[in-house]
Amino acid sequence: MEYKKLAIVGELGAGKTQLVSTLSEISPFETEVESTIDIGKQFTTVGIDYGRIRLDEQTALGLYGVPGQERYSFLWEMVSKSIWGLVILFKYAEHADMANLDHLLSFFEPGQRKTPCVIALSHIENAGAEQVEDLVEEIQTVLKAHQLVAPVIEVDNRAKDSAINLLYTLTAISQY
Amino acid sequence: MSTTNVDIDDNAGLLDAIQSLCADHREITLISLCTLDGFSIKSFATKEMGMEADKVAAIASSLCAISNSSSIQFTEEEFDITIIESKGGNTLFCRTNYRGTDCVVTISARTKLSLAQARFVLRRFSDVVADLP
Ligand SMILES: Nc1nc2c(ncn2[C@@H]2O[C@H](COP(=O)(O)OP(=O)(O)OP(=O)(O)O)[C@@H](O)[C@H]2O)c(=O)[nH]1
Numbered sequence: 320m321e322y323k324k325l326a327i328v329g330e331l332g333a334g335k336t337q338l339v340s341t342l343s344e345i346s347p348f349e350t351e352v353e354s355t356i357d358i359g360k361q362f363t364t365v366g367i368d369y370g371r372i373r374l375d376e377q378t379a380l381g382l383y384g385v386p387g388q389e390r391y392s393f394l395w396e397m398v399s400k401s402i403w404g405l406v407i408l409f410k411y412a413e414h415a416d417m418a419n420l421d422h423l424l425s426f427f428e429p430g431q432r433k434t435p436c437v438i439a440l441s442h443i444e445n446a447g448a449e450q451v452e453d454l455v456e457e458i459q460t461v462l463k464a465h466q467l468v469a470p471v472i473e474v475d476n477r478a479k480d481s482a483i484n485l486l487y488t489l490t491a492i493s494q495y
Numbered sequence: 496m497s498t499t500n501v502d503i504d505d506n507a508g509l510l511d512a513i514q515s516l517c518a519d520h521r522e523i524t525l526i527s528l529c530t531l532d533g534f535s536i537k538s539f540a541t542k543e544m545g546m547e548a549d550k551v552a553a554i555a556s557s558l559c560a561i562s563n564s565s566s567i568q569f570t571e572e573e574f575d576i577t578i579i580e581s582k583g584g585n586t587l588f589c590r591t592n593y594r595g596t597d598c599v600v601t602i603s604a605r606t607k608l609s610l611a612q613a614r615f616v617l618r619r620f621s622d623v624v625a626d627l628p
């Protein structure tokens with residue numbers, strides 16, 4: 320059985336823990352604690368999320384979610400070693416956090432390292448089609464600056480078919 | 496050197512506890528109290544150690560969460576203490592409660608302080624913190 324690592328990164332509350340939990344075939348390893356400050360939700364990840372899913376008969380995919388908060392970036396280093404693929408979750412908001420995306424791309428360097436990478440937009444149900452279009456365009460500009468060609472797709476981390484579709488996209492681009 | 500998100504710097508009891516621990520055990524190079532989600536409440540480090548309080552807090556909260564989840568997987572019980580041993584010294588982590596907030600205590604000491612002593616010191620300090628008014 321071949322084992323591959325998928326890193327799932329992205330800003331606070333983008334849905335990394337949710338995605339690992341939706342995809343994993345084993346009960347996931349979670350490290351969430353109650354937040355002491357207002358971050359718009361009760362729990363936040365301070366360690367890692369770990370889950371596993373079988374891609375096909377020969378391949379298992381280890382799902383590594385890392386905390387979104389910058390002060391946990393020492394964990395990014397651990398996870399960034401020998402990854403097969405990278406999912407960058409991007410949370411839709413009125414003031415989208417492009418600086419964070421830029422930062423993640425600089426750190427994981429999917430372009431230079433030729434790591435298959437997908438940008439997945441979450442929390443988009445409140446956005447109009449035009450707003451999503453604008454956001455995708457803005458994201459493409461950032462990707463271009465990092466000389467990265469990567470699909471920008473929509474995802475609902477809570478829905479299994481949507482999450483699986485994200486994996487399909489990633490496996491498809493990994494063949495090139 | 497400390498970053499706070501809870502207004503507790505005024506707590507003389509906490510400062511006293513840290514100072515007396517340092518005075519009693521010169522081998523200690525770091526003492527930190529932070530929240531479970533990684534915010535430093537109070538931290539002390541020797542100059543040679545010189546580690547930023549926020550970094551210590553992030554690492555401590557992370558290790559604590561990973562230790563606890565691991566412990567539950569392996570033994571079905573919550574963890575008590577996490578110990579990192581190295582030639583340069585030992586670092587110990589445990590949980591405590593400070594004025595109603597669940598927290599992590601970190602103590603790092605040179606190897607001259609035996610592991611048994613370090614464990615004892617950690618436990619006693621976390622009890623003192625939990626009893627602070
Ligand atoms: N509407 C919507 N909600 C989502 C989606 N993904 C996650 N959520 C919800 O958003 C909240 C935050 O998701 P988490 O998975 O905790 O986010 P995270 O990225 O792990 O956050 P941190 O660990 O704090 O960085 C949860 O209540 C999820 O159920 C999504 O695609 N759409």
Ligand SMILES: [Mg+2]
Pocket residue numbers: 335336337363364386
């Ligand atoms: Mg999380």
